[in-house]
Amino acid sequence: xxxxxxxxxxxxxxxxxxxxxxxxxxxxxxxxxxxxxxxxxxxxxxxxxxxxxxxxxxxxxxxxxxxxxxxxxxxxxxxxxxxxxxxxxxxxxxxxxxxxxxxxxxxxxxxxxxxxxxxxxxxxxxxxxxxxxxxxxxxxxxxxxxxxxxxxxxxxxxxxxxxxxxxxxxxxxxxxxxxxxxxxxxxxxxxxxxxxxxxxxxxxxxxxxxxxxxxxxxxxxxxxxxxxxxxxxxxxxxxxxxxxxxxxxxxxxxxxxxxxxxxxxxxxxxxxxxxxxxxxxxxxxxxxxxxxxxxxxxxxxxxxxxxxxxxxxxxxxxxxxxxxxxxxxxxxxxxxxxxxxxxxxxxxxxxx
Numbered sequence: 001x002x003x004x005x006x007x008x009x010x011x012x013x014x015x016x017x018x019x020x021x022x023x024x025x026x027x028x029x030x031x032x033x034x035x036x037x038x039x040x041x042x043x044x045x046x047x048x049x050x051x052x053x054x055x056x057x058x059x060x061x062x063x064x065x066x067x068x069x070x071x072x073x074x075x076x077x078x079x080x081x082x083x084x085x086x087x088x089x090x091x092x093x094x095x096x097x098x099x100x101x102x103x104x105x106x107x108x109x110x111x112x113x114x115x116x117x118x119x120x121x122x123x124x125x126x127x128x129x130x131x132x133x134x135x136x137x138x139x140x141x142x143x144x145x146x147x148x149x150x151x152x153x154x155x156x157x158x159x160x161x162x163x164x165x166x167x168x169x170x171x172x173x174x175x176x177x178x179x180x181x182x183x184x185x186x187x188x189x190x191x192x193x194x195x196x197x198x199x200x201x202x203x204x205x206x207x208x209x210x211x212x213x214x215x216x217x218x219x220x221x222x223x224x225x226x227x228x229x230x231x232x233x234x235x236x237x238x239x240x241x242x243x244x245x246x247x248x249x250x251x252x253x254x255x256x257x258x259x260x261x262x263x264x265x266x267x268x269x270x271x272x273x274x275x276x277x278x279x280x281x282x283x284x285x286x287x288x289x290x291x292x293x294x295x296x297x298x299x300x301x302x303x304x305x306x307x308x309x310x311x312x313x314x315x316x317x318x319x320x321x322x323x324x325x326x327x328x329x330x331x332x333x334x335x336x337x338x339x340x341x342x343x344x345x346x347x348x349x350x351x352x
Contacts, residue, residue: 027340027341028223028321028322028339028340029223029224029225029226029227029322029340030046030049030050030058030222030223030224030225030339030340031222031223031318031322031337031338031339031340032045032046032049032058032062032220032221032222032336032337032338032339033220033221033222033264033266033316033318033324033335033336033337034062034218034219034220034221034266034335034336034337035217035218035219035220035266035267035268035314035316035333035335035336036071036072036216036218036268036334036335036336037334037336037347038066038071038075038218038336039336039345039347040065040066040069041062041063041065041066041069041071041218041220042062042220042336042337042338042345043065043338043344043345044061044062044064044065045058045059045061045062045063045065045220045222045338046058046062046338046345047061048061048062049222049223049224049225052225053224054224054226054228054230055095055096055222055223055224055228055229055230056093056095056118056230056232058222058224058230059093059114059220059221059222059230059231059232060093060114060115060118060232062218062220062222062232063075063091063093063113063114063218063220063232063233063234064112064114064115066218066234067111067112067113067114067234070151071216071218072216073153073154074216074217074235074236074237074239075216075217075218075234075235075236076089076111076113076234076236077089077111077147077149077150077151077236078149078150078151078153078154078236079151079153079154079236079239080154080235080236080237080238080239080241081150081154081155081157081158081161081239081240082237082240082241082242082243082245083166083169083240083241083242083243084243085150085154085155085158085159086108086149086150086243087149087150087151087154087236088106088107088108088149088236088237089104089107089110089111089113089116089149089234089235089236089237090103090104090105090106090107090113090233090234090235090236090237090246090247090249090250091103091104091107091113091114091116091117091232091233091234091235091249091250092117092231092232092233092249092250092251092252092255092256093114093117093118093121093230093231093232093233094230094231094232094252094256094257094258095121095230095258096228096229096230096231096258096259096260096264097228097229097230097260099259100121101121101127101128101252102117102118102119102120102121102122102124102127103117103120103127103128103129103250103251103252104116104117104120104128104129104130104134104138104250105128105129105130105131105134105246105249105250106130106131106134106244106245106246107129107130107131107134107135107138108131108132108135108146108149109132109135109139109145109146109147109148109149110134110135110138110139110143110144110145110146110147110149111144111145111147111149112138112143112144113234113235114232114233114234115138115143116134116137116138116143117232117234117250119137119138119141119142119143120134120137123141124137127252128250130246131244149236157239158240161240162180165178165179165180166179166180166181166240168240169240169242170238170240170241170242170245171183171242173185173186174186216235216268217233217234217235217247217248217249217255217267217268217271218233218234218235218268219231219232219233219249219255219256219266219267219268219316220232220233220256220266221256221258221264221265221266221316221318223264223318223320223322227260227320228260229258229259229260229263229264229320230258230264231256231257231258231264231265231266232256233249233250233255233256233266234249235247235249237249237271238271238272245272247271247272247275248267248271248272248274248275249271251271251275251278252281253278253280253281254267254271254274254275254277254278254279254280254281255267255268255271255274255280256280257278257280257281257283257284258284259284259288261320262284262287262288262319262320263284263287263293263317263318263319263320264280264284264317264318265279265280265281265283265284265296265297265300265315265316265317265318266280266315266316266318266335267279267280267313267314267315267316268313268314268333269311269312269313269314269328269330270311270312270313273304273308273311273313274304274313277300277303277304279300279301279303279304279313279315280300280315282296282299282300282303283296283297283299283300283315283317284296284317286299286300287317287319292319292323292325293317293318293319293323293324293325294317294325294327296317297315297316297317297325297326297327298327300315300327301313301314301315301327301328301329304329305329310330311329311330312329312330312331313328313329313330314326314327314328314329314331314333314335314350315327315328316335322339324337324348326348326350327350328350328351328352329352330352331352332349332350332351332352333349333350333352334347334348334349334350335347335348335350336348
């Protein structure tokens with residue numbers, strides 16, 4: 001009989017070691033990472049995931065908060081008017097477990113971008129819906145609308161831009177160059193003297209119209225208590241964009257990407273350039289091959305700057321060990337993190 005207590009104690013000791021090891025592993029999770037110092041959005045996602053919500057639900061919660069707060073005037077309604085003065089929304093959500101994606105682009109009349117993206121994932125076999133038809137789908141699935149996405153601030157910004165002859169803008173190789181149009185393409189086969197003089201004026205660097213407060217995205221990654229990962233993005237795009245323009249926000253692999261057994265990536269910046277390189281897909285695949293987050297992030301940015309040295313943008317890499325790092329070019333970048341080891345959200349600064 002004396003051996004039974006000993007065996008029981010031994011069993012409890014071994015069990016404690018196993019459970020203790022598990023606790024060490026779980027101390028990394030949950031984890032929330034987001035582009036920029038969007039602290040309230042990260043807090044919102046953290047409250048959700050720390051309370052037991054899934055990674056997907058927590059990402060939606062975090063990005064929705066940023067939309068409601070109209071972060072930097074570049075997320076949610078009320079910001080970034082296009083050439084016609086209208087605000088539209090791009091958003092994406094991706095489940096790193098199932099690899100399901102839902103996204104909306106150039107969506108009009110519906111303010112809840114990330115929730116609309118999740119509805120696409122939940123209630124359609126599609127990945128991406130665009131324009132007014134995306135709005136119709138979102139409203140039919142229960143989101144409020146139609147809603148005017150403009151604000152007094154966005155209209156005022158657009159009015160001043162119109163008064164400045166619509167400069168700067170995203171047009172190139174068109175005439176008249178310094179006006180609000182209507183625009184016509186320059187015919188290179190029959191250049192007039194006027195067209196020749198205009199051509200030089202049209203070769204403007206992208207730095208003029210892509211900047212911190214004219215073009216921004218919340219891109220967020222969450223690892224939940226089960227160790228599952230998801231990403232989401234939301235943006236109202238580039239200020240004074242050509243109507244119909246879609247940035248990298250709803251493009252999977254560009255603005256965000258997640259693979260459950262590897263990690264995730266979040267990105268922000270000049271989406272027209274970034275989507276040509278799918279930097280977040282590249283980051284995650286580099287980490288899959290064993291590259292640490294810092295090197296994976298730097299490598300993805302370097303691939304872009306090799307072709308576009310004036311590019312402005314940044315990525316954040318996050319692996320399943322809970323390690324994270326950022327890389328950027330053309331600006332000083334900041335990203336936000338909340339982990340079990342932190343009392344509140346912490347902001348990390350990345351120099352170009």
